[in-house]
Each structure stands twice: as structure tokens, then as C-alpha cells.
Amino acid sequence: MATPNHTPAPDEAGIGNRLLQPIDRRLFLRYTGVTAAATGLLLAGCDDDDNNSDSNAVNVGTGDFGVLNYAFALEQLEAAFYTQLRTGSYYTGLGANSAEKQILDDLALHEKIHADFFRAAIPANGGTLIKDLEPDFSSINFNSKDSVLKAAQDFEDLGVAAYNGAGRYLSNPLFLSIAGKIVSVEARHAGLIRDLRAYNTFVANDVVDVFTPTPGSNGPTPFSQGTGTGLERSKTPSEVVAIANNFLKSGSKLNVSGIS
Amino acid sequence: MxxxxxxxxxxxxxxxxxxxxxxxxxxxxxxxxxxxxxxxxxxxxxxxxxxxxxxGQGTGSLPADVVAVLNLALQLEYLEYNFYNAGLNTPGLIPASEVAAITTIRNDEAGHIKVLRQALGNQAFSQSDVPVTAFDYTGQGSFPDWNTNTAKYFGVAQSFVDTGVRAYKGGAPILINNKDILQAALNIHSVEARHSSHIRTVRRALASNAVGTIVAADPNDLNNKPKSWISGQDNGGAAPNATPVNTRPVYAAGGVVTVGSTPLPSPAEDNLMHAQFNAQTGSTAPTGLTITPAAASEAFDEPLDAATVKTIARNFRSAAGAALGLFNP
Structure with a gap:
């Protein structure tokens, strides 16, 4: 399966650099009151995202419901993965009381509940649901422990990076709060699946900009003297769907160009 | 113009x-x-x-509510940093198999301190690092063996990190209008949850004299063999009956935070309701599985408001920490 290429961020000289990430001009202009028509023209001129070029793509929409549908899409993918996992010989061969079976059963439940939450909450709050997506797991060998757990790790890490990167696009505090309730569970999953594959990799530099202290005899002085930040490497919606779309059939691939 | x-x-x-x-x-x-x-x-x-x-960022310009969220986060990071650093400096306390993990966690907290300090600038509650002497990790005598008993040490660690996860979750909505600070806070929040996952994995293994991920959680002994996620209220956490300070409030309900006009409660961790959705009855289980209240509660973590977080954290400040005003209401 495709593996995200992680490019470690350069160490930041100051938080100002990290906290002040680019905003594109069209968003800026929108907030300053440029008319919808002019914004539309700008959007047409700026849309150069290859990942969104599939005319059959599922557009998650705009605004808070665009973000929630984006989350719904990712949860559908995860729920489908853990459900299909249960039919493969890796899972069916696990001992009834084994830690791995307990873990994978829990993950199948949690992800199904997350997907069903969005399926109910989006229309209940006035949004329009995207359709049910058709996953493409042909790159995953469900009879292989290595293949299954590698895929699980990638999905969980991707989910965490996606929620963290999308929170900024929510305007309703309630939705932000609920996204927070879910993402930490995804991070717990990610930590354990990573530990399951390679113990002590619950945090590693591919997913977290790990902090390395300046050497000292009794911990660094000051404590925060060193390189890195200890921050999760969140991903933008377009970065996420470039990966997620590899696991969705034509006609179910995601277009997130409306999230901004 | x-x-x-x-x-x-x-x-x-x-x-x-x-x-x-x-x-x-x-x-x-x-x-x-x-x-x-x-x-x-x-x-x-x-x-x-x-x-x-x-x-003007970092020079006194952040709104007071944002500053309050970040300063509480910073104090919690010091609570954790010093706890892990003290553990690493206590020979024999942390098993050799876990030294790398605790070092990683300690370093992550240092990174978080760096990030929070840079965001706060001169609005940080203190311009110097908070030393280990500001904390009382016995919890007013409740955990006198925190630095001699390995299992107890990891139990206290779990309580701190779970409090931290809930605190960030409770604070994040308050940051909603400061998008880049919000994103940084979310990127700390998930790392804290990864820490919690691992600490819980370690505790399951320790309880069976094992190492690694081989030990299943025991739903009948969540106090000592928890899942890597919070199940119900985890039966009160690592030390539900310690005295005078116990770990039940870490998983119990807290107060309401109002953001704009939106009231955001802090339900207990066994909560099933999320925006009128019942996570147990509103979902259909995958074939062969059943959604129990425990499973439904595990799928969602819960936030905790600042006042309740501070009440928990004040149990772990020393007289010196009190003099610094740590976790003051």
C-alpha cells in the first residue's frame, strides 16, 4: 500500500513561523468582503489540485458540514477496513482471549460508531450527507498480519493528522469539541497499533516532530532547549485525500476543495 | 482610507x-x-x-481567554515534564524496557513547553521554568511510594496524562478564533493521547510481569489492566481508593464551558450522548460484535473544564508551587 512520504519540517526558529501558516489570497479576500462572484472567479483560477480532478469525485462540500463530511468519509473508510479485516485469516486465526483480538474488536466497534455518529449528526444538524463510499482495499492482504497492521497504522495515523489539520476550518465550537472527543481516541488507537508493530513507536518522527533536548547532565536547562516541538504532524485536507483516495474506488474518491 | x-x-x-x-x-x-x-x-x-x-503576537496581545487556556496547559506540561524527568533520574524506578518511552514522553513535554512559551511570550504565567520542587507527587501523601514503586509510578503517570488529554480537549474550543494556536494545541492534544495509550499498555504488562503489547486488558480490573483507551470511567482509574487524593475525578464529570453562546459540558468518561446521538443505541455493530455501553463510551473521550482540571492538579503542587500560584483558580 502507499506509504505517506513524511518530510520532517525544518526546526523552527520560533513559534511564529509554525503558528503563522500561509493563508491564500482568495481566503483573505473573502474575509475582507470581496463579492461572491469575484471570489468564484478567483477560485476557478486557483484550482490546480490534481487530486480533485476526477469528475466522479465526491465533493464533501463547504463550511462546517464540509469538514464533518470529510471526517465522515475517513470514518467510513476506517470502519470498512476493520470490518473487512474480520474476514481475513489473520484475524480469524487469533486466539479468542488474545490481546490482538481484543484490540481489533474494539477498533472495529469504535470506528463503526464514529461513522454512524456522523451519518446521524450531519443531517440532524441541518447538513447534507455525502453518499456511502466504496472502498478499494485491493492493496491490502487481509490474510497477512504485517499487511493488516501496517494498513491499520496508516489509517489511524492519517485520521489523527486529518482531524488535527481540519479543526481550524470549523466555526461551530460544538463540532470542534466533538471532533476533539474522537481524535484522541484515534490517537490512542494509533499509539497502540504502532506499539503492536514495533514496541515503543507510539510516538516517532514520522508522525510527531519529536523534540531532542540539548544534552545536559540532569535534563536540559532550560527544559525547552533543543530542536523540534513534540507536535503531531497534522495534514491539510488535500494532503489527506491524496492518500485516502488510494483506498477508494473511482466514483468514491474525495474532493475537499471546498474546505477552506 | x-x-x-x-x-x-x-x-x-x-x-x-x-x-x-x-x-x-x-x-x-x-x-x-x-x-x-x-x-x-x-x-x-x-x-x-x-x-x-x-x-503583536507574543507581546501581550493574545485575548485573556486564550492566555488562560495556554497557561493552564503550560502548567500541566511542567507537572508532567518534572514527573517524567524525576522518574528517569531515580535509579531502578523505570524498567530498562521503558526508559526509552519515558524519555520520549519527557522530551515531547519539553517540546510542548517550548511551543506554549513561544505562543505566550510575555503573557506566560512565569518567565522561568517551573522546577520539580514546585510539585508534590505524593498527592498530599496519597502516593508516598510514587518514586519507589514502579506500578504506582505508572499509575500516577496515567492519571496525569489522562487529565492532560481532557484539559486540552476542554480548552481547544476556546481557541477557535485563533486558528494557528488552535492547530498547535490540537497537535499537542493527540500526542498526549498517544502517551496515554502507551502508559496504559505498560500498565497492563506490568500487572502481569510482562513487557510489550501481549497482555489483554481486563474489563474486570480496569484499575490495573486498563485498555489503551478509557472504558466507562475505568472504574475510577489507577487509584480510586487512595486517600486523601484519589483518581476518580480524572474520569468523572466536570463543569460547563461556554464558548460564544455554545455551552460545552464536561461529561464523565462513560458518557454515551454526543449532540443528541446515542453512541450505543444509535449505531449498528459490525457482524459478530455487540455495542455495549463500555464499547460506546470508549469511542469518545470527554473534555474537562479548566476549573475541574485545576482542582485535580492542585493536589500535586508543593508549598513552593502554591507560592508560585500554580493551578490557582
Whole structure:
């Protein structure tokens, strides 16, 4: 399966650099009151995202419901993965009381509940649901422990990076709060699946900009003297769907160009 | 006054002017809404305030509610950093198999301290690091063996990290108008959850004299063999009956935080309701599985309001920490 290429961020000289990430001009202009028509023209001129070029793509929409549908899409993918996992010989061969079976059963439940939450909450709050997506797991060998757990790790890490990167696009505090309730569970999953594959990799530099202290005899002085930040490497919606779309059939691939 | 002309001119000397305004989207919304009514006389003052905010980050310009969230986070990071650092400096306390993990966690907390300090600038509650002597890890005598008993040490660690996860979750909505600070906080929050996952994995193994991920959680002994996620209220956590301080409040309900006009409660961790959705009865289990209340509760973590977090954390400050004002209401 495709593996995200992680490019470690350069160490930041100051938080100002990290906290002040680019905003594109069209968003800026929108907030300053440029008319919808002019914004539309700008959007047409700026849309150069290859990942969104599939005319059959599922557009998650705009605004808070665009973000929630984006989350719904990712949860559908995860729920489908853990459900299909249960039919493969890796899972069916696990001992009834084994830690791995307990873990994978829990993950199948949690992800199904997350997907069903969005399926109910989006229309209940006035949004329009995207359709049910058709996953493409042909790159995953469900009879292989290595293949299954590698895929699980990638999905969980991707989910965490996606929620963290999308929170900024929510305007309703309630939705932000609920996204927070879910993402930490995804991070717990990610930590354990990573530990399951390679113990002590619950945090590693591919997913977290790990902090390395300046050497000292009794911990660094000051404590925060060193390189890195200890921050999760969140991903933008377009970065996420470039990966997620590899696991969705034509006609179910995601277009997130409306999230901004 | 032509605002666009001004910004365009600024862009010539500061190409990042648009980026600077991003954290101040609320300020722009405010301006836009008033746009039609502004008089030429009022505009310069508003624009001045706007630019002051855009360029003033870290120099006393963050709103008070944002500062409060970040300063509580910073104090919690010191609580954790010093706890892990003290553990690493206590020979024999942390098993050799876990030294790498605790070092990783300790270092992550140092990174978080760095990030929070840079965001706060001179609005940080203290301009110097908070030393280990500011904390009382016995919890007023409740855990006198925290640094001699390995299982107890990891139990206290779990309680701290789970409090931290809930605190960030409770604080995040307050940051909603400061997008880049929000994103940084979310990127700390998930790392804390990864820590919690691992600490819980370690505790399951320790309880069976094992190492690694081989030990299943025991739903009948969540106090000592927890899952890597919170199940129900975890039967009160690592030390539900310690005295005078126990770990039940870490998983219990807290207070309400109102963001804008939206009240956000802090339900107990066994909560099943999320925006009118019942996570048990509102979902259909995959074939062969059943959604129990425990499973439904595990799928969602819960936030905790600042006041309740501080009440928990004050149990772990020393007299010196109290003198510093750590976790004051």
C-alpha cells in the first residue's frame, strides 16, 4: 500500500513561523468582503489540485458540514477496513482471549460508531450527507498480519493528522469539541497499533516532530532547549485525500476543495 | 482610507502580511461586518487595533481567554515534564524496557513547553521554568511510594496524562478564533493521547510481569489492566481508593464551558450522548460484535473544564508551587 512520504519540517526558529501558516489570497479576500462572484472567479483560477480532478469525485462540500463530511468519509473508510479485516485469516486465526483480538474488536466497534455518529449528526444538524463510499482495499492482504497492521497504522495515523489539520476550518465550537472527543481516541488507537508493530513507536518522527533536548547532565536547562516541538504532524485536507483516495474506488474518491 | 491599498503597500515590505492576518480572522470578520457603517473618522482606530493584533503576537496581545487556556496547559506540561524527568533520574524506578518511552514522553513535554512559551511570550504565567520542587507527587501523601514503586509510578503517570488529554480537549474550543494556536494545541492534544495509550499498555504488562503489547486488558480490573483507551470511567482509574487524593475525578464529570453562546459540558468518561446521538443505541455493530455501553463510551473521550482540571492538579503542587500560584483558580 502507499506509504505517506513524511518530510520532517525544518526546526523552527520560533513559534511564529509554525503558528503563522500561509493563508491564500482568495481566503483573505473573502474575509475582507470581496463579492461572491469575484471570489468564484478567483477560485476557478486557483484550482490546480490534481487530486480533485476526477469528475466522479465526491465533493464533501463547504463550511462546517464540509469538514464533518470529510471526517465522515475517513470514518467510513476506517470502519470498512476493520470490518473487512474480520474476514481475513489473520484475524480469524487469533486466539479468542488474545490481546490482538481484543484490540481489533474494539477498533472495529469504535470506528463503526464514529461513522454512524456522523451519518446521524450531519443531517440532524441541518447538513447534507455525502453518499456511502466504496472502498478499494485491493492493496491490502487481509490474510497477512504485517499487511493488516501496517494498513491499520496508516489509517489511524492519517485520521489523527486529518482531524488535527481540519479543526481550524470549523466555526461551530460544538463540532470542534466533538471532533476533539474522537481524535484522541484515534490517537490512542494509533499509539497502540504502532506499539503492536514495533514496541515503543507510539510516538516517532514520522508522525510527531519529536523534540531532542540539548544534552545536559540532569535534563536540559532550560527544559525547552533543543530542536523540534513534540507536535503531531497534522495534514491539510488535500494532503489527506491524496492518500485516502488510494483506498477508494473511482466514483468514491474525495474532493475537499471546498474546505477552506 | 483604502484598506486594500494599505495592505498592498505593506505587502511590498512584508510579504507575509496576509499570513499575519490569518490568526486574526475574527478581527477581520468584525471589520467586514461593520464595513458599511464605518465613518472615515472611526476607521483609523479600528485599523490600528487590527494591525496591532496582527503584529503583536507574543507581546501581550493574545485575548485573556486564550492566555488562560495556554497557561493552564503550560502548567500541566511542567507537572508532567518534572514527573517524567524525576522518574528517569531515580535509579531502578523505570524498567530498562521503558526508559526509552519515558524519555520520549519527557522530551515531547519539553517540546510542548517550548511551543506554549513561544505562543505566550510575555503573557506566560512565569518567565522561568517551573522546577520539580514546585510539585508534590505524593498527592498530599496519597502516593508516598510514587518514586519507589514502579506500578504506582505508572499509575500516577496515567492519571496525569489522562487529565492532560481532557484539559486540552476542554480548552481547544476556546481557541477557535485563533486558528494557528488552535492547530498547535490540537497537535499537542493527540500526542498526549498517544502517551496515554502507551502508559496504559505498560500498565497492563506490568500487572502481569510482562513487557510489550501481549497482555489483554481486563474489563474486570480496569484499575490495573486498563485498555489503551478509557472504558466507562475505568472504574475510577489507577487509584480510586487512595486517600486523601484519589483518581476518580480524572474520569468523572466536570463543569460547563461556554464558548460564544455554545455551552460545552464536561461529561464523565462513560458518557454515551454526543449532540443528541446515542453512541450505543444509535449505531449498528459490525457482524459478530455487540455495542455495549463500555464499547460506546470508549469511542469518545470527554473534555474537562479548566476549573475541574485545576482542582485535580492542585493536589500535586508543593508549598513552593502554591507560592508560585500554580493551578490557582
Amino acid at each position: 483604502d484598506l486594500f491599498k494599505i495592505i498592498s503597500d505593506i505587502e511590498k515590505v512584508d510579504p507575509e502580511v496576509y499570513e499575519r492576518f490569518d490568526t486574526r480572522r475574527r478581527a477581520f470578520k468584525h471589520l467586514t461586518g461593520l464595513g458599511q457603517k464605518l465613518t472615515a473618522a472611526a476607521l483609523p482606530g479600528l485599523v490600528g487595533a487590527l494591525f496591532n493584533k496582527a503584529y
